[in-house]
Amino acid sequence: MSDSKPFDLDQTLAVARRAAQAADRIALAYFRGELEVERKADASPVTEADRACERAIRQILFETYPDHAIYGEEYGREGSGRYLWLVDPIDGTRSFIRGLPFWSVQIALMVDSELVLGVSSAPVFGETAWALRGQGAWIDDRRVQVQPCGALESADISFGNLRSLARSEAWSWAGELVSRAARSRGYGDFYSYHRLADGGQDVVIESDVNILDIAALTVIVREAGARITDLDGAEIGLETTSVLAACPELHRQLLSSRHGQ
Numbered sequence: 001m002s003d004s005k006p007f008d009l010d011q012t013l014a015v016a017r018r019a020a021q022a023a024d025r026i027a028l029a030y031f032r033g034e035l036e037v038e039r040k041a042d043a044s045p046v047t048e049a050d051r052a053c054e055r056a057i058r059q060i061l062f063e064t065y066p067d068h069a070i071y072g073e074e075y076g077r078e079g080s081g082r083y084l085w086l087v088d089p090i091d092g093t094r095s096f097i098r099g100l101p102f103w104s105v106q107i108a109l110m111v112d113s114e115l116v117l118g119v120s121s122a123p124v125f126g127e128t129a130w131a132l133r134g135q136g137a138w139i140d141d142r143r144v145q146v147q148p149c150g151a152l153e154s155a156d157i158s159f160g161n162l163r164s165l166a167r168s169e170a171w172s173w174a175g176e177l178v179s180r181a182a183r184s185r186g187y188g189d190f191y192s193y194h195r196l197a198d199g200g201q202d203v204v205i206e207s208d209v210n211i212l213d214i215a216a217l218t219v220i221v222r223e224a225g226a227r228i229t230d231l232d233g234a235e236i237g238l239e240t241t242s243v244l245a246a247c248p249e250l251h252r253q254l255l256s257s258r259h260g261q
Contacts, residue, residue: 053089108215118219160206
């Protein structure tokens with residue numbers, strides 16, 4: 001597809017969902033089987049399942065949109081232009097390796113540096129969350145919406161990767177949130193974002209993430225009515241490494257407390 005042709009976002013969503021389903025089938029065939037685990041340069045684990053899933057996703061996307069660029073977890077960035085696909089073929093590889101269900105296939109589309117489409121498929125849970133800019137968020141065939149929450153004392157917080165937060169001056173802020181919140185949990189990867197979008201969770205806080213982990217989830221929770229930024233309040237972009245997501249009022253309160261206001 002060239003940039004001069006009309007761009008049908010609904011059709012593009014169908015392609016993204018088809019690519020996610022192809023990756024689901026491959027990943028499930030490997031899941032809880034014998035896996036040879038390698039270490040990448042950053043010491044994170046990778047398996048042939050990760051690579052096979054990304055190859056399948058890339059094939060489907062490039063066959064349909066040969067002029068688009070793709071940035072994937074396992075094979076890096078290929079191509080350039082207005083349209084950039086962001087792919088994490090198995091987000092939650094550590095869970096995948098250990099036989100835990102908290103992993104998913106993540107596919108997002110960025111157009112002119114703006115995230116416009118997200119698909120988050122969690123086949124072990126039998127659910128796919130998806131969203132298009134301006135069209136709401138869905139889990140399978142059910143539209144979802146964040147639950148309004150105006151006070152931290154009634155909030156259910158999920159913490160994800162916190163290593164860099166624990167090493168920073170913001171650790172005391174996180175501890176204060178735990179002491180005040182109604183409940184704190186530690187769901188991994190996609191799960192807390194799906195639950196936030198679906199009204200079962202009120203806050204998601206993470207550090208040590210990259211854009212491939214959160215691109216699709218960003219579109220989904222935004223379209224469900226949440227506000228999502230990094231922990232300093234900056235908009236989500238290619239260089240993002242942390243997340244603060246909540247309904248708008250609670251997000252405002254948390255960001256204010258983060259900056260001591």
